Amino acid sequence: MVIIDVFRELALSFPEVTEEPHFEKTSFRIKKKIFATYDAVNERACIKLSEIDQSAFSTDNSVIYPLHNKWGKQGWTLIEMKKVHSDLFKDALITAYCEVAPKKLAAQVQTRI
Template structure:
């Protein structure tokens, strides 16, 4: 299980990351680019992965890690059920999301 405290600690551990509101969610950004959001109502993260990373993480358990079911999902945005995902898996995923956004 990943708590908001752990999510926040991981996200803010990266260089030049800031936390800002994003509609009814919390977003974590590098500059203006979002790499992760947190939905408190669902205890759910949404991370910006590339297509290959999305496929790899989703293959682990498609009931816990789910591509967003619309055009955003085709762009790599992926939901993570924070009640069920392993901490080490989430740490790998958020690190990947951060690096994908920083590269651009």
């Protein structure tokens, strides 16, 4: 299980990340592009992954799984925060950041995986 404070601390530890509202959710952005959101009501995160990374992380569809719409086909992936192990969450969030961040910034955090 991962709580929002852990999520926030990790996301904000990446270079140039900002936290901003996104409708009824909290978003984490790099250069104004969202790489992750947090839905407090449903205790779910949503992250942006490549199609290959989405497939790799979605081995247990009760914990991490693609959105069931066109956004899911674009790499948006849900994470059930009550069920996810902290190490798996950390790897997924780093991967999402690296997917969206410019290459120079992504290179600074890729060693954390």
